[in-house]
Amino acid sequence: MKKHDLRRRILKNKAIYLMILPGLLYFVLFKYFPMWGLVISFQEYRPYDGILGSDWVGFKHYQRLFTEPMFWTIFRNTIVLFLMNLIFFFPVPIILAILLNEVRLQAFKRFVQTIVYIPHFMSWVIIVSISFVMVTMDGGMINEGLDAMGMQKINFLLSDEWFRPMYILQVIWREAGWGTIVYLAAIAAIDPQLYEASRMDGANRFRQIWHITLPSIRSVIVILLILKIGDVLELGFEHVYLLLNAMNRNVAEIFDTYVYTAGLKQGQFSYSTAVGFFKSFVGLVLVMSANWLAKKFGEEGVY
C-alpha cells in the first residue's frame, strides 16, 4: 500500500525527481564513491601498488595519531577555533541583518550591504596579506601608531596570544556581510501587519526586534547553526595555513593544516587519511548532537 503510494508520487512529480538526478549523481560520484578511499587509512598505502596491492596494518595509523604528542594540541586548537567561530562570528550576521533592516533609507541600506559583501569575494591570501601589512613590526600601520603614541610595539604575527583574535577578526571581516543575506531574506518574509499591530500596542523599535523579528527568524537561525556545526572542522584551511608559523603553532595547528603537511607535503597518504577520517567523525558527532538538541527545543532540525 505504502510502496504503491510512493511510486505514484514519483510518477506524479517526475519532472522534479528528474531534476534531482544530476545532483544525486554528483554526490554519489564525488562524495560517496571516494569514501572507498578511506580504507587506505587501514593500510600501508603505496600509490604504485594501489588499494588492492597495499598491505593491511589495522589501526596502526590511528594509534600513531592518538599517541602523537601534538594530538591533544591539535584537537584543542580545532575545538577552540570552532567555539570562537560559534560565539564571536555566528551572531554577527544576525545583528548586522537586524541593523540593516532598521535602516529606512533604501539607497543607503543597499550601499552598506554592498560594502560589507565585498570582502567575501577576496581570497584569504589577500585578506591575510592586507592584515600582514597593517600589523607587521617593520613599518606596519598599527605598530607605527602604537609607537607614535609612545606605546610598546606588539608582535601580532609572531605570538601565541594574538593568533586567535586575528583569526576571528579576519573571519568576521570577510564573511559577516555575506552571512546577512539569508537573514535579510528571512526578515523580509515577516508579515508587516505584525509590526503595525505592535506599533498600535505602543512597542518601540527594540521591543519590535525582540518580540517579532527575532522569534520570526528563529528557525532560520537554528538551521544555520546546525549547518555551521556541520562545517565544524572546516575552519578554512587556507586561512589558518597562511597565518601559521613557528611562533604560533601551539595554538594554530589544526587538523586541516596537519593533514596537509603530513599528507601532501610528505606523501604519508595513509596517515593523513586517518587524521582526516577522525576529523570527519568528530564533525558527525557534533552535528548529530546539535540536531538532537534542536529537536529537544521544539525546532525542526535539518533531518
Add this chain to the structure above:
Amino acid sequence: MRKKQMTSTFRVLCTTTLAGCILAGCASGTGGNEGSATSGTNQGGASTSEVKAPFKLTIMTNLHTPEVPTDEIEKMLEEKTNTDLTINWVPDGSYEEKLNSSFATGSLPQAVYMKNQTTYILFRDAIRNNQFWEIGPFIKDYPNLSKLDELVVKNTAVDGKTYAIYQERPLSRQGIIFRKDWADKLGLAAPKTTDELYNMLKQFKEGDPDGNGKADTIGLTDRSDLVYGAFKTVASYFGTPNNWGTVDGKLQPEFMFPQYKATMDFFKKLYDEGLINKDFPVTSKEDQQNLVITGKAGMYIGSMADVQSLHQKTVEINPNALYDVANRISGPSGDAGIWSIPGYGNLVLFPKSSVKSEEELKSILAFYDKLMEPELANLVKWGVPDKHYTIVEGGLVQKVEDTKMTDREQKPYEILQVGGESTIDMLRPYNKLPAKAKAEELIIENNSMLINDPTAALDSKTFGEKGVELQQIINDATYRYILGNLDAAGFDGEIERWKKAGGESIIAEYNDSLAKSQ
C-alpha cells in the same frame, strides 16, 4: 517549506554545472595523456631513415617566476630537437604538493623534475620499488650525457644505481652581501670574523649609515628560511656541521652540536638588539630583498649571486648605492667554513607509469642528450642571442638590463638545463658589475673550505617517512629560542621530543647505513 524547495533546486542546478565542468576537465585530461603516451611509443620504435614526426614529450618542472613564460624558447627547442614539448609549469611554492598528488594518482608526465635534494630523498622508496626507470646502463650510449660528472652521478644514486640526470650547481654560493657605501661611510672594512660581522650590523643600525639623521636602519634582512636564509650560512661560520656531524665516529644531527646553540645565541642577540628585521620568521624572500633594496637594511646573507639583481633594483631608487660581497668569516674557533650541496640542484626522473617502453625512454634520453649540446645549453641558460643577451669582449655573455622581460621569456627555461659549465662548453658570463664578478670568484673560493653533509649518500627509512615533520619540531624550537620564548633547557627538551618522535631511529639508521658503507 517553499523556501526549502527553492534552495534545494538551486543547489541541484549549481551542482549539475559543477559536475559538468569537472567531468569535462577530467575527460580532456586523460585523453591528452593517452595520446601522448601511445604516439611516444610509436616514435621510439620508428625507423630512423625517413623524416620522423616530432617525438611527443611531457615535462613537469618547477617555476621560479610569478608567470608562466612565453613559448618562444620552447618553440626553438622543439624545432632543434624535433620534439613536441608539453611543459607543465608548477609554481615552486606548491611543487612538493603537486609532485606527491600526481604521483599518488599515477598522472606524472614522462620527465619529472625533483626540485631539490630534499624532495628527491622522499622519492627513494618509490625508486627502490621500481617506479622509475634505471638509466645507468643507457647513459654511456649518449655522447653528451656520458660526460656528466661521475662523482655527482654517484651522489644521486639509489643503492648504487643511477636513475636521474642532474643539473649542476656550484657546491656553495653562500656568503654575505653588504652595502659598501654604508661601510665606507662608517669606516668599516669587510668582516673577517663573526665579531666583526656583529659589529658591522650594530653600526648599520646605530651609526646612521644613510645619513638622514634618523635611526631608521637595521643591520640584517632575513626571511623565513633557516637553510637558504641567513641562519645556516652563519652557522657554518660558527663551525656547525652541515645537517649531520660526527662525534667519536658516530653521526649526530647538527642541532645537538654546541656550535648550533652558539649560532642561535648570535641570532638572539641580533633580534634582542633590533639588528635584524623583527618579523623575519614570517618574511618572504621578496620582502626580505625589498628591505635591502629600499635602503632599510644593510646586509643580506644568502646566495652571493643575488648581488646582481639586488644592485640593479637598488640603483633605481638610490644611484649612489654600492654593494660588496664577503665570505671566509671565521668563528670563535678561528676556522672558516661554508656548507655545501652535493653538486647537484634539480634532478630529472622518468616514471614507469608514463614512459612505457625502453625505446620511449631512449628517445627521451636522446632529447636530454641534445639539450647538453652547447647551442641548446646556451639557449636555455642565456636565451636568444641579441635579444636576451649580447656577446661582448672575449666572447662573454652580457645579459640585457631588462630583467622583467627576461623573467617572462627566458629565465624559467634555465630549469631545463642538465649538466652545467663543468660538463658543457658553454658561454661564460661577463660581469660588468665588479661585485658580481667578485661574487663569482668567492663562489669558486668557497670550494676550498666546504663543509659536506656526511649523510648525502646514506639512507634512513624513518627520515624518508617523517623527516620533514620532525625537522619542523627543531625549526620551531630554533625560532622560539631566538625570539626568547624558549630557554636552553627548553630547547634541549625539544631535542628530546624530536628523539622520541622518531629522531632516535633516524640517528640509529644513519649510523647503520654509515657502518655498511665503510
